[in-house]
Amino acid sequence: MYLHELKIGNVILKNNLILAPMAGVTDLPFRLIVEKFNPGLVCTEMVSSKALFYGDEKTKKLLNIEGEKTPISMQIFGSDIETMGFAAKFLSDKADIIDINMGCPAPKVVKNGDGSKLLLDLDKAEKIIKSVVENSKVPVTLKFRKGWNNDNIIACELAQIAEKAGVSAITIHGRTRDEFYGGHVDLKIIKDVKNSVKIPVIGNGDIIDEQSANYMFEYTGVDGIMIGRGSMGNPWIFKQIQHYLKTGESLAKPTNQEKYEILKEHIKLDIFYKGEVVALNEMRKHIAWYTKNMKDSSQFRDQINHINNKEELLETVEKYFSRV
Secondary structure: OOOOOOEEEOEEEOOEEOOOOOOOOOHHHHHHHHHHHOOOOEEOEEEEEHHHHHOHHHHHHHOOOOOOOOEEEEEEEEEOHHHHHHHHHOOOOOOEEEEEEOOOOOHHHOOOHHHHHHHHHHHHHHHHHHHHHHHOOOOOEEEEEEOOOOEOOOOOHHHHHHHHOOOOEEEEEEEOOOOOOOOOOOOOHHHHHHHHHOOOOOEEEOOOOOHHHHHHHHHHHHOOOEOOHHOOOOHHHHHHHHHHHHHHHOOOOOOOHHHHHHHHHHHHHHHHHHHHHHHHHHHHHHHHHHHOOOHHHHHHHHHOOOOOOOHHHHHHHHHHHHHH
């Protein structure tokens, strides 16, 4: 059976469905919503090891885990060996698992030599991995892409380096940095990585529903799956995939009323943790994701983008859902 407990180092996850770390998305309110649908592990937004090293308070706020019960992975990025080691030590008292980001394709990350840029320098990547493992008191995982471009496919080599350096599990996204999120995920490279190491391998990319989750398991043989963009506006995906993997049957899609109740709670959580001004701005994208493909959603989103107080926002959302 594809759905099962997953052991990462000394941490045992109740299931092998994992919420991916996504910058600007997987903050505390979003994770609290997702946790209602029983993921095995959730991940924070990635944080800069240099920012932690220099004591940046804004960065520390990204690591707020108040009220969370699901095991939590905290993801760090950076290309400086010393600060990555410091970040691992700093997070060891907060996280259940520490994840190293070597997959982020964003230009502002790559230009500093961080994220997926490290796929071009495996010697440095190895030193960073060793520094994090040596300084961490909790299991360390590594998330990376299949390579920088199609002339630089290094996924299996990096997986073996990570395993040898003491990493407890790896997540492979089946695209190159050049591909960003375009085209289709390469399941063959994920399968090859799975066959190249003995530690758990987690497959990532294009998991948007029960069928794509099942096929990732079936084709690649991975030990777990990581769901990113498929969860945006759709936290139910974790419950839906679990049900499908257990029974072979699909659950009914959430009703508009169910969507409304979850969205309302998400808005209130965001306001509680971030304050009205920040929350109203940040919730606009989430509201767009929740209401995607719903009736008159484009006009509704335009209306939402001009609202500047929480009472009006909640009232407008309620009116829209009662109408559709």
